[in-house]
Amino acid sequence: MKLREIKSVFTNGLRLPRFLSKQKPEQKLTPKPLIVNISPERKVLRYVGRLMRLYSALSKGQETPEIQAEIRKLRLFVEAEGFLVSNEAEAVALYKLLEGA
Amino acid sequence: MSTTFNLYDQWRDTVADPARAAAVAGTLKLAIVKATYTLDQNLHDFFDDLVAASNEVVGTGYTAGGNACASPTWTGPDGAGLMTFDAADPATWTQNGAGFSNGRRAILYYDTGTATTSRLVGFSNDFGADLGNLAADFSVAFNAAGIYTSPR
Numbered sequence: 001m002k003l004r005e006i007k008s009v010f011t012n013g014l015r016l017p018r019f020l021s022k023q024k025p026e027q028k029l030t031p032k033p034l035i036v037n038i039s040p041e042r043k044v045l046r047y048v049g050r051l052m053r054l055y056s057a058l059s060k061g062q063e064t065p066e067i068q069a070e071i072r073k074l075r076l077f078v079e080a081e082g083f084l085v086s087n088e089a090e091a092v093a094l095y096k097l098l099e100g101a
Numbered sequence: 102m103s104t105t106f107n108l109y110d111q112w113r114d115t116v117a118d119p120a121r122a123a124a125v126a127g128t129l130k131l132a133i134v135k136a137t138y139t140l141d142q143n144l145h146d147f148f149d150d151l152v153a154a155s156n157e158v159v160g161t162g163y164t165a166g167g168n169a170c171a172s173p174t175w176t177g178p179d180g181a182g183l184m185t186f187d188a189a190d191p192a193t194w195t196q197n198g199a200g201f202s203n204g205r206r207a208i209l210y211y212d213t214g215t216a217t218t219s220r221l222v223g224f225s226n227d228f229g230a231d232l233g234n235l236a237a238d239f240s241v242a243f244n245a246a247g248i249y250t251s252p253r
Contacts, residue, residue, distance in 0.1 A: 028251060029251055030250045032250065033106055037232075045245040
């Protein structure tokens with residue numbers, strides 16, 4: 001490492017020498033609030049959101065019996081609340097509708 | 102009631118390293134702890150840091166270690182580049198007169214069956230009051246938008 005590069009670290013800290021810049025990639029993970037004792041209204045939104053993502057997982061080839069079973073369970077719950085959701089597009093549309101309600 | 106969910110720094114560190122992230126094993130679970138748990142967001146990495154024997158709630162209807170959160174999945178990126186980590190909600194803790202009444206935080210972790218290898222993922226803020234299944238059913242649900250997201 002050249003003296004000039006060392007100086008850049010210890011004087012202004014703005015430019016990292018190459019070996020120091022090989023850090024882990026920047027990650028932005030944004031946790032979402034948990035819901036304690038969820039209300040029935042929020043439960044529908046939660047289940048439609050989950051359904052939306054599971055359909056998305058299916059469309060990307062992440063199909064497992066566990067995911068299929070969870071989709072069936074969520075669809076039944078959502079149907080019991082009066083909503084029919086049979087694919088990702090319908091789930092996205094309903095989610096947006098409920099989110100804005 | 103909505104409560105802020107946070108990630109342990111050691112979990113963020115694990116996820117940032119593809120080799121270690123791929124090695125994460127176990128069943129995703131949500132446990133409930135009492136106010137006696139002294140949180141360390143920066144250093145706590147495994148379930149043994151919780152000292153569950155003294156800090157986890159105890160009561161009928163609550164199984165030590167908490168309830169499983171089935172089929173954890175990463176989905177996306179969507180059109181805006183957003184990826185989402187989500188799982189099924191843990192089963193409700195059914196009301197029981199001999200249940201627990203002193204739950205103050207929810208802890209998400211991967212249970213390997215051994216506390217020293219069960220990686221902590223995240224924790225809720227203090228509920229602000231003692232909660233449990235003593236007087237009524239007690240449930241914790243993940244957000245409609247998922248457990249956590251990774252934007253572009």
